[in-house]
Structure formats: C-alpha cells, structure tokens
Amino acid sequence: MKSISFLFAGLFLLSLSACKKDATGDIPGSWKVTAITYAGTTTTADPSTGVSYTSTFTGEGTNMDLQISFAETPNTYTTTGSYDILLTTMLNGQSLISTWTNADFVGNGSWSRTGDTLSLTDSNGETSEVTIVSLTDSTLKVNWKFTNVQVTQGATSTSNVDGMYTFERM
Numbered sequence: 001m002k003s004i005s006f007l008f009a010g011l012f013l014l015s016l017s018a019c020k021k022d023a024t025g026d027i028p029g030s031w032k033v034t035a036i037t038y039a040g041t042t043t044t045a046d047p048s049t050g051v052s053y054t055s056t057f058t059g060e061g062t063n064m065d066l067q068i069s070f071a072e073t074p075n076t077y078t079t080t081g082s083y084d085i086l087l088t089t090m091l092n093g094q095s096l097i098s099t100w101t102n103a104d105f106v107g108n109g110s111w112s113r114t115g116d117t118l119s120l121t122d123s124n125g126e127t128s129e130v131t132i133v134s135l136t137d138s139t140l141k142v143n144w145k146f147t148n149v150q151v152t153q154g155a156t157s158t159s160n161v162d163g164m165y166t167f168e169r170m
Helices: 002-018
Strands: 029-046 051-062 067-071 076-080 083-091 094-102 109-114 117-122 127-135 139-152 155-169
Touching: 029 083
Parallel strands: none
Antiparallel strands: 029 051, 029 067, 029 155, 051 083, 067 076, 076 109, 083 094, 109 117, 117 127, 127 139, 139 155
C-alpha cells in the first residue's frame, strides 16, 4: 500500500512540474538585445508574368545595439538602436546570403501584458503581439511572429517571419 501511495505522490508531483506556467518577473525597466534568430518563408508573385515562387530563410542578429525601455503608469515604451539580420535564403536548391537592416524596430508607444502575451501599440496605433517565452529578473525572451509585405516593380513579396528575441536587463 505504501508503494502505491508513493507512486501516486510521484505522479502528482510530475504532473505539477509538467504544467506550463506564465512567465514570472517584471517587464518595466531597460533591456538590451543579446540574441535574435529568424526563420520563415517568402512568397513572391508577379501578376504580369503569372510567376510565383516560395523561398525559405533563416537569420541571425548581428551589429545589435537595440534597447527597449518599458515604463509604468502610464505603460509606455521607447526603443533606440538597431540591428542587422544575416539572412540565408534557400530557393530552388540555391543559397543566397544577404544582410537586412532594421533601423526602427517598433518605435515608441504603449504596452500591456496579459499572461504570456505582450502587446505593443506604436505611435501610429498599430499593435503587435509577442509571446513571452521566458521572463526572469535579468532575461526576457520573446517569440515574435509577423508578416512583412513589399511591392517592388509590380511583384508582391510576402514574408512570414518567426523571430526569437533575447534581451538582458540593463
């Protein structure tokens, strides 16, 4: 009987440790980016030729001096700095390496948090939501999924990006 009790106690403790918990820690403060990774796909369609193709890409942050500061009452944020992404794009078995520069990140605006979702509304009223993957007193790691659409000479390129950003408290 004792071994059955220990078995149930062990299973109970295991089930508690397997549950996903909301990130703990506080958002307010100043943070600097320490790592960025990207992965995704880009589909380009040219309606004048009827040609469409899809490529995949991965990327890693370089030249990173991005900082973001979160204030409370009111909940506002400001960003400074920029970063580059060293992109490796695969299309039809060929690899292309390029650098993409992000000079304006998310600008300035207001923020809110509900559980593991951090919402950022910029000064133009556009809201982006990121998922807090982990948050401690010293580290903030977020997953930011977004779509970027560009039209160049009539061709539309739509990139679906899955970005992972790691910040350290300053």
